[in-house]
Amino acid sequence: MRIANDADWRAYHDIRRLVLWEERGLSGYDANRPEERLPDHHLLLLRFNAQACGTTRLDDLRDGTGIVRLVAVSANLRRSGHGRVLDARVAAYAGKLGIHTLFVNSAPDAVGFYTATGWERSESYRPQALERTDECVPMRKTILPDRKYKQPPG
Secondary structure, rough: EEOOOOOHHHHHHHHHHHHHHHHHOOOOOOOOOHHHHHEEEEEEEEEEOOOOEEEEEEOOOOOOOEEEEEEEEHHHHHOOHHHHHHHHHHHHHHHHHHEEEEEEEHHHHHHHHHHHHOEEEOOOOOOOOOOOOOOOOEEEOOOOOOOOOOOOOO
16 A cells, blocks of 8 residues: 555654664664655555555656665564565556556565566666665566456465
8 A cells, every 4th residue: 555644654664664774784764765755656555454564665767667665574474475465566556557667676685585476687777776786686577467466375
């Protein structure tokens, strides 16, 4: 779901701050970066049993492509299918926006996840970095028109 209120905003940033900064020993997370509020940047929040459990931001480049940014799933729910659900829902959402190709700068330890969910390495295009990219792996995924991206079982 798209961020709709202040509680969603807090949950979105709490998950990102914890998973992508604090768990990696980083500091300086800024929830008020201007790009978080641009009209073609879609802040997305995944809920499970009414609890926020995953986040990402989809940047619509308005040319049929989009960039998936800073994917995070709460530690206590990892390896239980929530990342796959988030990926499928982002693909479906992107398709509704008219996006046919998604890009992501994957952390090296997430390449297996992305490959298993239909992404492929893409050295021909590297999304503009907002995050650390010294070790990131550029990947792409084609969104098929009118395809129903189903949630995986489990």
